[in-house]
Amino acid sequence: MSVAVNPLQRALIEKAGHDNGFEYVLPALDNTVILASARHRSSAAIVPMAGGFEVRLQPASPALVPELLRSFKLWAGVDGAFCVPTLADLSTLLRRGASLSQALPNQAVRDFHTAVAQALADLPSESGGTEAKRLVRQRVGQDRFRDALLIYWGGACAVTGVTVTETLRASHAKPWAQCADDVERLDSFNGFLLVAHLDALFDRFLISFDDDGNLLIAGRISQNDLHRLGIHSGMTLRWLANEHRPYLRWHRERFLLGA
Known part of the structure; x- marks a missing residue:
């Protein structure tokens, strides 16, 4: 009452x-x-x-x-x-x-556009070519994406729970260059916050996750290397939202092609 x-x-x-x-x-x-x-x-x-x-x-x-x-x-x-x-x-x-x-979408996209406009306005006039603008957009976008994932995952790796910020990377499931638009690029569901070695493997489609968040590992990674990296087949994402799954399916298709 x-x-x-x-x-x-x-x-x-x-x-x-x-x-x-x-x-x-x-x-x-x-x-x-x-x-x-x-x-x-x-x-x-x-x-x-x-x-x-x-x-x-x-x-x-x-x-x-x-x-x-x-x-x-x-x-x-x-x-x-x-x-x-x-x-x-x-x-x-x-x-x-x-x-x-x-x-979460779409506030991150609005903030990105504002930050890009400011960064471009701050460029020296002689540095405002197409390539410079592309690099500014990518740098600002990757920074915003990382900030969004740090917030979403509470500053901890999506798999291990490690909270040492310096070791954490913002991993796109559908890479920046493959995204249809800024909404996909900045979508905090299009990727995971991962410790550096998991990020490197995820980025190269050597690991992925199924629709329940269970870790999938490419067969060409040896058991010795997995042991040294502290990776095992029972590892899972701390959680998985429905909004992650379309991006994850895109990633998993590429993983299966090379697995």
Whole structure:
């Protein structure tokens, strides 16, 4: 049951939003606080309840709520709402929601176009040829893709869980040059965050994953080398979303051609 929001509660909710990626407050009914942001297109309607808060997200991406349910299943309410017990829990949910809203399609593409325009504007006039522009787009795009995967996978390898950022690579399933458009190139579901040696093998189609996330290994890699690399057939992705599967099938077809 909802309860009337008092000025202190409203101030605390607004601060939780401001500190966790929802810095704007939109007009709303008396017992609802609606939070939004200039950095992404999601918003959150928060209603104080007896024993916590009900949170309903208006997501920028249809993948946002399913991804949040992966991490916050215990807080799942009715019709896509989340029922969080404490203000600290509210902050945690908002922080993850804001991060994913920036990483998931299509916010990453919008941010990419803005960053490319700025980078091209900063180029010296004599360096603005077609090849320079192509290199700028690729550099900015790869940086944005890596940032999106770091957010999506929580800064940990999608297989091993290693969190040493310097060892992690953003691995496209469908390579940059093969993508139809920027939506595919910047899609955080078009690849995985992998430690360097898994990235190298994935990039060269020497490993792949089945539709359940199980590791597939090319037969020409010897057992001795697999042992030295710490790779074994029982390894799996930490999770796999439906949106990963079309890209993964594309990758797996190339893997099977050489396996």
